[in-house]
Amino acid sequence: MSEVLIEAVGLSTGYAPGEPALRGVTFAANAGQIVAVLGPNGGGKTTLMRALLGELPPFEGRVDVHGEIAYVPQTEQARLDFPVSALDVALMGAYRRTPWWKRLGRAEHDRALQALDRVGLRERAKDRFGTLSGGQRQRVLIARALVQDAPILLLDEPFSGVDRASEATILGLLGQLRAQGHALLICTHDIEQGRGFDRVLGVHGEQTFFGPGAALDAAALERTYGSEIVTLGEGAAIAVQCHHHDHEHDQHG
Numbered sequence: 001m002s003e004v005l006i007e008a009v010g011l012s013t014g015y016a017p018g019e020p021a022l023r024g025v026t027f028a029a030n031a032g033q034i035v036a037v038l039g040p041n042g043g044g045k046t047t048l049m050r051a052l053l054g055e056l057p058p059f060e061g062r063v064d065v066h067g068e069i070a071y072v073p074q075t076e077q078a079r080l081d082f083p084v085s086a087l088d089v090a091l092m093g094a095y096r097r098t099p100w101w102k103r104l105g106r107a108e109h110d111r112a113l114q115a116l117d118r119v120g121l122r123e124r125a126k127d128r129f130g131t132l133s134g135g136q137r138q139r140v141l142i143a144r145a146l147v148q149d150a151p152i153l154l155l156d157e158p159f160s161g162v163d164r165a166s167e168a169t170i171l172g173l174l175g176q177l178r179a180q181g182h183a184l185l186i187c188t189h190d191i192e193q194g195r196g197f198d199r200v201l202g203v204h205g206e207q208t209f210f211g212p213g214a215a216l217d218a219a220a221l222e223r224t225y226g227s228e229i230v231t232l233g234e235g236a237a238i239a240v241q242c243h244h245h246d247h248e249h250d251q252h253g
């Protein structure tokens with residue numbers, strides 16, 4: 001059995017003591033696994049990420065993390081309007097391993113350029129981050145996580161506001177990281193895509209499901225999405241989402 005890199009046991013967490021925003025979370029992500037986190041708007045996906053990062057305390061239960069975590073935030077929350085280039089953003093991934101008194105050197109610079117190359121944006125290295133499209137910004141944020149070279153990656157809706165070409169690039173890259181033995185948690189609004197990953201974790205104020213996508217049946221979907229769910233019969237279902245940035249596909253790659 002492969003090694004557990006991140007797990008939660010009976011985790012309850014939130015923003016005000018006594019008022020958990022998310023309860024009863026028990027799951028594990030192993031090396032070489034992608035866990036999809038599904039849930040409606042306000043279901044607790046971002047709250048879970050913040051608890052795993054140690055930004056929110058456990059009210060009950062615990063989080064065990066075996067290795068460094070790289071966090072890839074939602075693109076909208078990472079516009080970075082101050083004038084930094086794509087390369088500057090990718091280089092931020094190197095700061096954690098560099099003492100504060102040391103300037104980033106040639107090796108870090110080269111690693112950041114290689115990471116931009118891996119996400120297909122080598123030639124945009126000097127472009128202002130804020131002028132890139134949503135999909136390109138997401139790819140730069142993933143490059144930053146690659147530079148960090150952490151065994152665990154948490155990605156908050158990496159496909160929202162992303163064009164199809166960027167989505168394919170990102171999916172290919174996440175598959176490579178999985179094959180290299182990283183553990184990845186990916187919040188997504190796409191049920192069918194989530195089902196295709198190694199495990200699915202459903203949240204709606206509490207954990208509604210954890211297991212392989214094939215076991216995500218109509219009852220589990222209804223627990224997860226409640227009235228938002230529309231059942232199409234024979235296990236097929238879609239969630240009607242009213243998310244402000246869901247299924248937006250920007251036009252400029």
Ligand SMILES: Nc1ncnc2c1ncn2[C@@H]1O[C@H](COP(=O)(O)OP(=O)(O)OP(=O)(O)O)[C@@H](O)[C@H]1O
Pocket residue numbers: 015021039040041042043044045046047048243
């Ligand atoms: N900073 C905060 N302070 C207080 N409550 C919060 C805060 N952030 C989120 N919440 C509450 O926690 C609950 C879970 O929200 P969360 O943002 O984790 O949901 P989500 O599944 O990520 O939603 P979305 O799909 O819309 O991003 C909601 O009831 C929300 O109002």
